[in-house]
Amino acid sequence: MLRKTTDGWISSLLNRRISTRITNFILKRNWNVTPNQMSFVSFLIGMIAFPFYLIKMPWLAAIFIQISSILDGVDGEIARARNMSSNWGAFFDTMLDRFVDIFAVLGVSIYGYLEGGLSFSLLLWSILSVSGSLMVSYLHSVGKVFGTHPALVGKLSGFASRDVRLFVIFVFSLFGMYLPALVFVSVLSYVYITGKFVELLVLNR
Secondary structure (H helix, E strand, C coil): CCCCCCCCHHHHHHHHHHHHHHHHHHHHCCCCCCHHHHHHHHHHHHHHHHHHHHCCCHHHHHHHHHHHHHHHHHHHHHHHHCCCCCHHHHHHHHHHHHHHHHHHHHHHHHHHHHHHCCCHHHHHHHHHHHHHHHHHHHHHHHHHHHCCCHHHCCCCCCCCCHHHHHHHHHHHHHCCCHHHHHHHHHHHHHHHHHHHHHHHHHHCC
16 A cells, blocks of 8 residues: 555645656566665755755745655655565654755745845744644654554644645745745644644543
8 A cells, every 4th residue: 555544635636646656667667766765865856945945946946845745755655565664764754854844944934035035024934834844743743642643533634744835835936925835834834733732632631
């Protein structure tokens, strides 16, 4: 099974449709590609996006971010298909994902500074965006103490999962809309964090 039950909206509707084809292409040809190698490729492509924000080419940064998001599913698909899942690989992938998340928001923020200068709103939404992204991941990590992935319990689905957040950045970056990107990521993240936090407390009291 290549798909995951914890997939977010964008993964289910878009990313998996592409990543599973890439994975099947690799598997059918029996290429010696490991999950960790794919994690690193996804990381590198995500990080390549950052300098394009610095030279005011957000649309190109957007493309690299979305490609990275799609490829982020391939490592897990290969691991499940070849029975290569490991705690080391999961840790490696998770840490690289966080670096890409941080630098994606940082890139958007710096682009905003280059375009419109430093403002209170830019600083505020930048902080909320990066902290919200990290808090969603942290919530999913510590929430597992209740015995299952937090995204699988309660009524709130993964509308603020990583695939969704990166897709928001992708769409707005295509049009150079830096502030809406930060606002949307922030609002999605903190609405989800607050709601899921309450759900977990109520369901496990």
